[in-house]
Amino acid sequence: MTNAELISQDPGWVIALKGLIIFAVCVFLTIMSVWGERRIVARMQQRSGPNRVGKFGLLQALVDGVKLALKEDLIPKSADRIVFVIAPIISTTACFMAFAVIPMTGPVNFFGQQTAMQLTDLSVGVLYILAVASFGVYGIVLAGWSSGSTYPLLGGLRSSAQVISYEVAMGLSLVAVFIYAGSMSTSEIVAAQQQWWYAVVLFPSFVIYSISMVGETNRAPFDLAEAEGELVGGFHTEYSSLKFALFFLSEYVNIIAVSALATTLFLGGYRALPGLGFTEQWLGGWFTLVWFFIKVLAFFFVFVWLRGTLPRLRYDQFMKFGWKVLIPFSLAWILVVASLRLLSQENAPRAVIFAFVFTVALLYLVGTSLFERHKEKIAKQAKIVNASEPNFPVPAIPNSRAEQLNG
Amino acid sequence: MADEILPRNEDFGLAKSDQAKAPITDHESASFGKQLLGFWVTFRTMFKKVNTVQYPEVKEPTAERFHGRHQLNRHPDGLEKCIGCELCAWACPADAIYVEGADNKEGEQYSPGERYGKVYQINYLRCIFCGLCIEACPTRALTMTNEYELADSTRGKLIFEKDDLLGPLRAGMVPPPHPMYPNTDDGNYYRGEVTGSHPSQGVAIND
Numbered sequence: 001m002t003n004a005e006l007i008s009q010d011p012g013w014v015i016a017l018k019g020l021i022i023f024a025v026c027v028f029l030t031i032m033s034v035w036g037e038r039r040i041v042a043r044m045q046q047r048s049g050p051n052r053v054g055k056f057g058l059l060q061a062l063v064d065g066v067k068l069a070l071k072e073d074l075i076p077k078s079a080d081r082i083v084f085v086i087a088p089i090i091s092t093t094a095c096f097m098a099f100a101v102i103p104m105t106g107p108v109n110f111f112g113q114q115t116a117m118q119l120t121d122l123s124v125g126v127l128y129i130l131a132v133a134s135f136g137v138y139g140i141v142l143a144g145w146s147s148g149s150t151y152p153l154l155g156g157l158r159s160s161a162q163v164i165s166y167e168v169a170m171g172l173s174l175v176a177v178f179i180y181a182g183s184m185s186t187s188e189i190v191a192a193q194q195q196w197w198y199a200v201v202l203f204p205s206f207v208i209y210s211i212s213m214v215g216e217t218n219r220a221p222f223d224l225a226e227a228e229g230e231l232v233g234g235f236h237t238e239y240s241s242l243k244f245a246l247f248f249l250s251e252y253v254n255i256i257a258v259s260a261l262a263t264t265l266f267l268g269g270y271r272a273l274p275g276l277g278f279t280e281q282w283l284g285g286w287f288t289l290v291w292f293f294i295k296v297l298a299f300f301f302v303f304v305w306l307r308g309t310l311p312r313l314r315y316d317q318f319m320k321f322g323w324k325v326l327i328p329f330s331l332a333w334i335l336v337v338a339s340l341r342l343l344s345q346e347n348a349p350r351a352v353i354f355a356f357v358f359t360v361a362l363l364y365l366v367g368t369s370l371f372e373r374h375k376e377k378i379a380k381q382a383k384i385v386n387a388s389e390p391n392f393p394v395p396a397i398p399n400s401r402a403e404q405l406n407g
Numbered sequence: 408m409a410d411e412i413l414p415r416n417e418d419f420g421l422a423k424s425d426q427a428k429a430p431i432t433d434h435e436s437a438s439f440g441k442q443l444l445g446f447w448v449t450f451r452t453m454f455k456k457v458n459t460v461q462y463p464e465v466k467e468p469t470a471e472r473f474h475g476r477h478q479l480n481r482h483p484d485g486l487e488k489c490i491g492c493e494l495c496a497w498a499c500p501a502d503a504i505y506v507e508g509a510d511n512k513e514g515e516q517y518s519p520g521e522r523y524g525k526v527y528q529i530n531y532l533r534c535i536f537c538g539l540c541i542e543a544c545p546t547r548a549l550t551m552t553n554e555y556e557l558a559d560s561t562r563g564k565l566i567f568e569k570d571d572l573l574g575p576l577r578a579g580m581v582p583p584p585h586p587m588y589p590n591t592d593d594g595n596y597y598r599g600e601v602t603g604s605h606p607s608q609g610v611a612i613n614d
Contacts, residue, residue, distance in 0.1 A: 032463050040453070042457075043457070044449040044452050045452070046456075046458045047457060047459050048461075305450070307423040308449045309448070309449045
């Protein structure tokens with residue numbers, strides 16, 4: 001029986017209990033991941049990180065939460081009170097909702113009931129996740145707008161522009177997966193990866209998704225919305241106490257959510273690593289949960305690693321990268337994937353497939369070499385331009401310096 | 408006119424040094440592979456020994472000549488070295504030291520010679536630990552310890568009195584006031600010729 005059929009037979013109490021468990025797991029994971037991130041980043045900077053509260057500082061995030069809850073809850077005078085309160089709620093709700101369609105285990109025995117750890121299985125599950133994720137942007141926009149102050153407004157606009165742009169690339173990278181799996185249902189996509197993970201088969205899609213999920217979650221090096229040096233706190237500058245805690249929570253739940261989606265779509269979801277398939281039967285199928293979370297946490301580690309390694313991008317470079325590199329590249333890649341898929345479905349002879357791949361490779365090489373030549377030409381022209389006469393008044397440049405400027 | 412105030416080329420240092428040229432010339436950005444090396448740096452650092460000192464539990468010794476809290480020293484027989492000259496107070500750029508000198512009287516001798524510091528206060532809210540007071544002190548009465556834990560909760564507690572600043576009485580010292588070592592003057596003290604207390608000065612402290 002497939003996951004979808006199993007889930008459709010769930011009685012009401014199982015659904016309610018599963019919903020509760022998924023929520024609890026998300027909150028717990030968030031608390032632990034805040035701690036984990038701080039510890040890992042600290043180690044990357046040769047510090048030890050929080051180690052005071054509880055063993056290894058494990059309770060740090062919990063105590064931080066209590067601290068936030070006890071703080072004064074401010075609403076600025078110029079803020080739109082109703083929207084100001086609703087915005088963080090929208091943000092948090094949206095990111096939790098994505099988990100409803102993520103399959104965390106294969107078939108398991110749940111208190112005597114055969115089911116799978118997946119709240120519901122929509123036939124358009126991944127589209128649902130995309131929809132919910134873009135719903136979360138409203139939280140950011142409304143928070144920025146309703147604060148009635150400049151920094152949050154700029155931060156909110158930046159952040160929403162960023163999320164929307166990268167969602168395009170993200171959605172396009174998923175198209176290849178849909179084409180190969182022949183379904184948009186998360187559980188069926190996992191089932192379709194029994195032989196090969198899509199991270200291998202559709203490697204370019206995987207790379208595009210990995211990049212755009214960082215942009216999507218407003219995380220370093222794409223955390224322009226929270227660029228402290230430019231925008232203070234970005235869209236949540238004016239938020240304090242529990243409302244701020246909600247934004248904080250939603251950021252981390254979002255990270256876990258995109259990691260879970262990446263796991264589901266590209267790393268075979270709850271399935272074991274290749275060659276370890278026998279472990280899927282351990283603990284009556286519950287061991288698949290361990291595999292799922294190992295993969296999700298691996299993604300989370302990459303998030304932290306990125307933050308520890310890369311400096312923040314400049315805003316225009318970031319947008320340029322999204323629109324001029326990621327999106328055209330994924331469009332071209334989808335064309336290739338779709339053609340290959342069609343060829344193999346029509347049982348085209350090998351020679352045709354090879355000819356097609358060869359042509360694509362040739363076109364790519366020609367394109368890049370032409371582009372390189374164009375770039376060199378522009379660079380040459382730029383060198384000829386006399387730098388000593390800009391069209392705005394500047395103080396005189398000493399001779400030696402002018403010589404160096406001109407090459 | 409403008410040419411006259413321009414510095415000479417050599418003064419720029421630009422023509423000579425390649426480093427100074429660097430920000431002006433175009434940089435070829437490093438190859439993608441090289442840029443990825445950054446990830447290796449952070450990954451490798453994770454397994455290095457952490458630099459953090461777990462401070463309240465673990466206290467690393469300071470540098471040997473660290474400027475910490477002051478101390479008023481004593482001569483080997485227990486008399487105070489401070490003569491109340493106020494040179495430290497005058498040297499202090501932060502105006503953190505207050506001294507009142509007084510005359511040593513027969514039967515109430517605190518330091519060798521005529522004068523001693525009757526009131527000695529250092530305000531640690533003002534002190535910048537520059538050590539100019541130590542340089543100014545003619546009798547080496549004022550020195551600095553390595554003690555740096557000086558935080559407190561009130562302003563009053565951070566004005567250290569003479570009692571707080573005086574060095575401890577070691578074995579063989581007699582708590583002042585007491586007379587000077589028999590048949591000596593202050594010169595003998597400063598030349599280091601007094602190496603301990605005499606029974607006539609009083610009962611010495613034992614270890």
